[in-house]
Amino acid sequence: MGRITLDKVRKAFGEVEVIPPLDLTIEDGEFVVFVGPSGCGKSTLLRLIAGLEDVTAGQIRIDGEDATMVPPAKRGLAMVFQSYALYPHMSVRKNIAFPMKMAGIPQDEQNRRIEAAAKALNLTDYLDRRPGQLSGGQRQRVAIGRAIVREPAAFLFDEPLSNLDAALRHGMRLEISELHKRLDTTMIYVTHDQVEAMTMADKIVVLQGGVIEQVGSPMELYRAPRNIFVAGFIGSPKMNLLTGEEAAKRGAHTVGIRPEHVSISTTDGAWKGTVGVAEHLGSDTFLHVHREGATDPMTVRVDGEFSARHGDTVWLTAQEDQIHKFDADGLRIA
Amino acid sequence: MATQHSRSAARFMMAPAVFLLLVWMLVPLSMTLWFSFRRFLPLRGGDQGFVWFENYSRFISSSAFWPSVQTTLIIVGGILLISVVFGILLALLLDQPMWGQGVVRILVIAPFFVMPTVSALVWKNMFMDPTNGLFAHLWRAFGADPVVWLSDAPLFSIILIVSWQWLPFATLILLTAIQSLDSEQLEAAEMDGAGHLSRFGYIILPHMSRAITIVILIQTIFLLSIFAEIFVTTGGAFGSRTLTYLIYQRVLESQNVGLGSAGGVYAIILANIVALFLMRIVGKNLDA
Ligand SMILES: Nc1ncnc2c1ncn2[C@@H]1O[C@H](COP(=O)(O)OP(=O)(O)O)[C@@H](O)[C@H]1O
Numbered sequence: 001m002g003r004i005t006l007d008k009v010r011k012a013f014g015e016v017e018v019i020p021p022l023d024l025t026i027e028d029g030e031f032v033v034f035v036g037p038s039g040c041g042k043s044t045l046l047r048l049i050a051g052l053e054d055v056t057a058g059q060i061r062i063d064g065e066d067a068t069m070v071p072p073a074k075r076g077l078a079m080v081f082q083s084y085a086l087y088p089h090m091s092v093r094k095n096i097a098f099p100m101k102m103a104g105i106p107q108d109e110q111n112r113r114i115e116a117a118a119k120a121l122n123l124t125d126y127l128d129r130r131p132g133q134l135s136g137g138q139r140q141r142v143a144i145g146r147a148i149v150r151e152p153a154a155f156l157f158d159e160p161l162s163n164l165d166a167a168l169r170h171g172m173r174l175e176i177s178e179l180h181k182r183l184d185t186t187m188i189y190v191t192h193d194q195v196e197a198m199t200m201a202d203k204i205v206v207l208q209g210g211v212i213e214q215v216g217s218p219m220e221l222y223r224a225p226r227n228i229f230v231a232g233f234i235g236s237p238k239m240n241l242l243t244g245e246e247a248a249k250r251g252a253h254t255v256g257i258r259p260e261h262v263s264i265s266t267t268d269g270a271w272k273g274t275v276g277v278a279e280h281l282g283s284d285t286f287l288h289v290h291r292e293g294a295t296d297p298m299t300v301r302v303d304g305e306f307s308a309r310h311g312d313t314v315w316l317t318a319q320e321d322q323i324h325k326f327d328a329d330g331l332r333i334a
Numbered sequence: 335m336a337t338q339h340s341r342s343a344a345r346f347m348m349a350p351a352v353f354l355l356l357v358w359m360l361v362p363l364s365m366t367l368w369f370s371f372r373r374f375l376p377l378r379g380g381d382q383g384f385v386w387f388e389n390y391s392r393f394i395s396s397s398a399f400w401p402s403v404q405t406t407l408i409i410v411g412g413i414l415l416i417s418v419v420f421g422i423l424l425a426l427l428l429d430q431p432m433w434g435q436g437v438v439r440i441l442v443i444a445p446f447f448v449m450p451t452v453s454a455l456v457w458k459n460m461f462m463d464p465t466n467g468l469f470a471h472l473w474r475a476f477g478a479d480p481v482v483w484l485s486d487a488p489l490f491s492i493i494l495i496v497s498w499q500w501l502p503f504a505t506l507i508l509l510t511a512i513q514s515l516d517s518e519q520l521e522a523a524e525m526d527g528a529g530h531l532s533r534f535g536y537i538i539l540p541h542m543s544r545a546i547t548i549v550i551l552i553q554t555i556f557l558l559s560i561f562a563e564i565f566v567t568t569g570g571a572f573g574s575r576t577l578t579y580l581i582y583q584r585v586l587e588s589q590n591v592g593l594g595s596a597g598g599v600y601a602i603i604l605a606n607i608v609a610l611f612l613m614r615i616v617g618k619n620l621d622a
């Protein structure tokens with residue numbers, strides 16, 4: 001079981017309020033991702049749940065029981081740190097065994113769980129090595145192994161992949177998702193990378209300045225961002241935001257158009273423009289098109305085979321039913 | 335130092351320093367060896383030629399030799415024990431956030447700046463004096479008879495004085511070691527269910543092992559030759575005569591340079607045995 005409820009949780013460091021009162025419920029077995037720009041309080045929120053920081057006000061409940069004052073070890077949560085926080089002088093085996101040793105679990109049970117975790121995480125050959133002799137990805141897996149063997153009510157991850165290179169990051173993303181499906185345990189995952197959030201989450205919590213901007217499934221956030229911040233943060237490349245005449249024409253202060261919802265033509269369309277930088281990904285190409293009379297270029301997704309050279313003239317047309325409208329306060333107009 | 339050229343340039347640049355160090359070390363060493371083989375009594379006939387190993391056999395067969403080795407080892411061991419144990423405790427304490435941290439840290443380091451002679455004299459006269467010392471007053475305040483520290487517990491007194499001087503050094507090095515510990519490791523251990531003692535035993539202490547090794551090795555080098563503290567307190571009396579002090583007595587009080595030099599060579603051998611022993615026990619902490 002691992003249902004976590006935050007009830008008007010507030011956190012201030014001295015005078016500085018990092019997290020204004022905040023409510024959130026994380027259901028049992030859910031994969032929840034906290035996402036937001038650096039310094040928005042994601043780690044702080046996670047550490048509050050873990051018990052590594054004291055809440056300034058409010059209540060944290062785990063499975064319905066007040067855990068606000070419960071010390072970290074007693075909350076039944078396991079955490080994977082960004083730096084992995086492995087114990088450098090202990091072998092991988094001892095690292096993984098450490099929480100069980102502290103809990104006084106019998107030796108043969110410890111061994112059974114270590115073998116199982118090592119097998120699941122491809123660490124069997126490395127059990128007698130020190131963390132210093134492992135690659136980044138392997139260290140990451142040791143940290144996860146150390147979390148798994150405790151059989152926690154929930155896993156907490158704080159930017160676990162940010163120290164890995166792109167290829168490993170993709171691999172580990174799949175492994176963690178796979179792990180979640182297999183264990184069916186609540187996971188709370190902190191990242192500043194919206195791609196990780198979109199690909200892994202059951203539920204995304206978008207944070208800015210300690211405030212929850214929106215909570216929802218990845219597709220809900222993609223289809224109906226509640227405000228401009230979420231609109232700009234979710235989706236890659238970023239949504240094009242237009243103000244002024246184009247927005248006024250549609251009865252809004254700002255309109256947002258995703259690069260994948262603009263069609264391009266060499267002959268006719270709504271806006272005329274010239275091609276700027278082209279980013280080729282192979283399957284797709286992202287063109288930055290400078291529209292006539294506009295300052296910012298508009299990003300457009302086109303097929304990878306579409307050929308356009310720098311300076312070519314093109315016409316763009318947006319899919320009207322996919323345009324997001326926002327009012328002067330940045331809130332979505334339904 | 336990647337290329338052939340930069341390697342030879344480096345060698346060339348280092349040569350003067352290496353040469354100077356060699357001379358610095360070799361000249362006194364060879365002079366000690368030279369004198370140790372000769373009968374040399376400055377006030378009684380001067381240099382009287384080779385006697386080969388007579389000085390060595392006389393020095394080692396003297397009744398004062400083995401007790402002095404024992405005293406040396408007890409003093410060094412005692413000081414190491416006190417400064418490492420209390421150094422760790424003080425470092426843990428100073429690592430806690432507190433008001434006036436900077437001032438407190440400087441105060442803790444202060445004893446290290448006091449000259450050995452001065453600190454020993456201060457201890458001897460202000461604290462340990464059986465009539466006027468602070469300890470004597472304290473003892474009397476509780477109705478006890480004052481302890482005559484330097485004659486009743488000479489080794490303990492010297493260990494106390496020298497530990498007081500070296501504690502700051504140990505504390506400082508151990509404090510930097512504690513501060514270099516990644517706080518996420520401690521937090522991970524906390525989440526893993528480790529209490530304060532377990533965190534200290536499993537995380538902090540192993541992390542400090544290298545610093546502790548350094549403290550032990552460096553202090554041993556200096557402590558094997560402590561002299562001033564003994565000179566101004568007990569003057570080598572009451573069984574507080576270390577090997578160094580014995581050599582001093584042979585050379586200056588007995589005016590026998592040859593015998594003292596032989597003792598010097600024994601001191602070198604003792605230092606090497608101690609070093610070998612220490613490297614066996616704690617040296618592995620320096621690898622990796
Ligand atoms: N121990 C602390 N003392 C004071 N301020 C802190 C402390 N920890 C974090 N903060 C501040 O809280 C804010 C949120 O930090 P953090 O939760 O680490 O952000 P994120 O993980 O989203 O990048 C930052 O502005 C940071 O400076």
Ligand SMILES: [Mg+2]
Pocket residue numbers: 042043044159
């Ligand atoms: Mg963070």
